[in-house]
Structures are given as C-alpha cells and as structure tokens.
Amino acid sequence: MTDLILILNAGSSSIKFALYPLSQSASTPIISGKIAGIKRAPVFQARGSTGCAISPGVLAILSIEEDQTALTRRLLCWIKEQTKEHTIVAVGHRVVHGGQQFGGPVLLNEKIIGELEKLQSLAPLHQPYNLSVIALVSSLMPDVPQTACFDTSFHRTQPRLAQLFPIPRHFTDEGIIRYGFHGLSYDYIASVLPDYLKGKSKDRVIVAHLGNGASMCAMKNRRSVATSMGFTALDGLMMGSRPGSLDAGVILHLIQEQNMKPADIQDLLYINSGLLGVSGISNNMQTLLESPHPHAQEAIDLFCYRAAAELGALLPALGGLDAIIFTAGIGEKAPLVRKQICHHLTWLNLRLEEKANAASATVISAPNSAIDVLVIPTNEEEVIAAATYRLVAEKTI
Incomplete structure (x- = not known):
C-alpha cells in the first residue's frame, strides 16, 4: 500500500x-x-x-x-x-x-x-x-x-509599477491591481529553464502560455517582472472565448446604447468572445486550424497578431530579450500559430527553423536567430504536488 x-x-x-x-x-x-x-x-x-x-x-x-x-x-x-x-x-x-x-x-x-x-x-x-x-x-x-x-502567487515578485493601474489611488489601496495568472505554469517553466538553456546567459525571457486561456510572462532571472493579464483573467492576449485587452469604452457603449446588463456583459467577455466570437465557429484552435472558413482564418490571424503585440509590450520591463518559450496546449502543439507569431517579430532578428518548428522540437529558432525560441511542455501538477508535500510534511512534523 x-x-x-x-x-x-x-x-x-x-x-x-x-x-x-x-x-x-x-x-x-x-x-x-x-x-x-x-x-x-x-x-x-x-x-x-x-x-x-x-x-x-x-x-x-x-x-x-x-x-x-x-x-x-x-x-x-x-x-x-x-x-x-x-x-x-x-x-x-x-x-x-x-x-x-x-x-x-x-x-x-x-x-x-x-x-x-x-x-x-x-x-x-x-x-x-x-x-x-x-x-x-x-x-x-x-x-x-x-x-x-x-495562479497569482508567482507574480508577486513584480515591481510596484508593473502592478498599478492608472486609477484613483484609493482603488489601488482596496486591492484593484494587476495580479497576473497562469503562475503555476510559469513557476514550472522557471524551474526547468536552466536544464533547457544549458548554461547560456538567458536572463531576459518571455514565456507564452497559450491555451484556451492565454497569457505571457516577462521573467528576469526566472522571476516575474511583468505579465499580460491583470486584475482578472480577461486582460492581455486574445483567448478561446475571452477578448483579452479591450477598450473600456466598448463596455460603456454596450451598457448605455444597447442596454446590456452585467450578466450579459460577463457572458460576452468570458464565454462568447475571443476565437469563438471572431470565428463564430469554435473556441478550439485545432478546430479553427482545420476549418476552411475565412472567419476561422481571421480569428487565427488576430490571435497571432495580438500575441505578438502583447509580447512587444512586455519588452520595456526586460530591457531586451534573450529567449521566448512557448508552452501549454496551443503553444506546444500548434506550429502554424508559433510561426505566425514569430513572423510578426522578425524585426527583433528572430528567425525560426521551419522543420524544427513543424516537428514541435524543443529548440525551434534558427542558428542565426538573435533570440532563442523553445517549446517546453508545462507541468502545473508537479508544482502543486511539490507544494502539497511540503505543507503536509510541515503539518505532520
């Protein structure tokens, strides 16, 4: 037993x-x-x-x-x-x-x-x-x-400026700040990065956790310094059924001009937007990649463009970029998505090795790329197991 x-x-x-x-x-x-x-x-x-x-x-x-x-x-x-x-x-x-x-x-x-x-x-x-x-x-x-x-714990190392919203201070004091999410995934990737980078000096890394929920984390020396998600899991990247960053005026317009109620807004933002909303077909990236419908292609294109834009927005927090890590369901299994995102980043002298990317190899950047690009499977369960063992051991000692 x-x-x-x-x-x-x-x-x-x-x-x-x-x-x-x-x-x-x-x-x-x-x-x-x-x-x-x-x-x-x-x-x-x-x-x-x-x-x-x-x-x-x-x-x-x-x-x-x-x-x-x-x-x-x-x-x-x-x-x-x-x-x-x-x-x-x-x-x-x-x-x-x-x-x-x-x-x-x-x-x-x-x-x-x-x-x-x-x-x-x-x-x-x-x-x-x-x-x-x-x-x-x-x-x-x-x-x-x-x-x-x-999921929020990993991001508590961020500097105060990365956590603040430009709103009246009393709201900040009440806890309306940028928390960030997918922290268990980022914690795991940070723990194994030395094994994959093999002694290279790669202090400035952006990890792209791309799945039905999606976000990015800028890490300096394997600690979170900025992330795309904020107060809730709605911010940042376009996702399976969530829009990511959205002009707050759109919400005001829907409330004031279309008489939408809070419950309707919540359903719109959490359930009916993102890949599903743009395509009108599915929130599942694989389904869209297999679809010939032009709306499916437009949803994929928008997802990739927005991902590249959000990655660019994280660069000031790092002061440069040494490596990009793709992880989670889409990040690990969708070569076309990785290719399109990286295509928007060629201005960083980033180059993919096409065959390696198509095979979802660990290293998918070309030898002449200024930035290393890797695919690393995440393992949130291992992080939870290790933490649970520590807590249970402390309780029984």
Missing part, C-alpha cells in the same frame, strides 16, 4: 489530475490524465507511469450536458476505485485567484475557503469551480487535508 497525493487542476474547459507517491523527490505520477473539451465534446484520457493507457471504465462515455462539477464527481469516484489498494493522504488544488492575502500555497480550512469565496467575481470561469471541487473532495474524503496553490 502506497500513500498518495492527488492533484486536481481545474481549468476553464478541462480538469487535469495526477496521483503522486508521497515523497519529496516524486516527479512522476503513478496515474495522470484529464477530462478535456468540457461543454464542447468531453473526452477522458488517463495513463499509468509506464505510459500505458488505463481503462476509462465509467468515464468511457461523457455527455456534453454534464457540467464541470458533475464530471468532476464522476472523476473522483473513478480515482477512488483506481486507488482502493492505496491511501490518498492529501489533495492539492490549483486555485486561480489568491488576491492580496495569499502569496503562496496554503493548507485549506473554513476561514481560508471563506476568503477565497470573496474572490469569485474576479475569476468567474474558474474560482467557483475550484471551490466546488474542494467541496466535493471534502464530502468524499472528509478527513484528508487539502491545499490550494494559486
């Missing part, structure tokens, strides 16, 4: 999971997988530590009608069945927003959960679901400690 840590990473369109042995050095899960395509075409995938596929059992057939909470309940029951000969001793969660209160991972209790509930309006696609998953685990495993690891 093995003691295990269960990691649950709930995103806007998927939930990933991994089961790690309770060990300080454990970096390979014994089982990992995900339910992807939630609300679109949900599918379950799981693999064992040997790389072999695992029978999906009761998760073989998923319904588009099932919401994230219902699918998570089924997933937890499946995990319990798979681990009946082992003991889950802790559960670690990705929680999107930690606000100003939480600058690092925490052991959860009722008081902390209450504080996290107050932040739900700042991440309505994620925070309510993150908290509902925590509640589900509590109901199924009431005696198992749970931890929360925050």
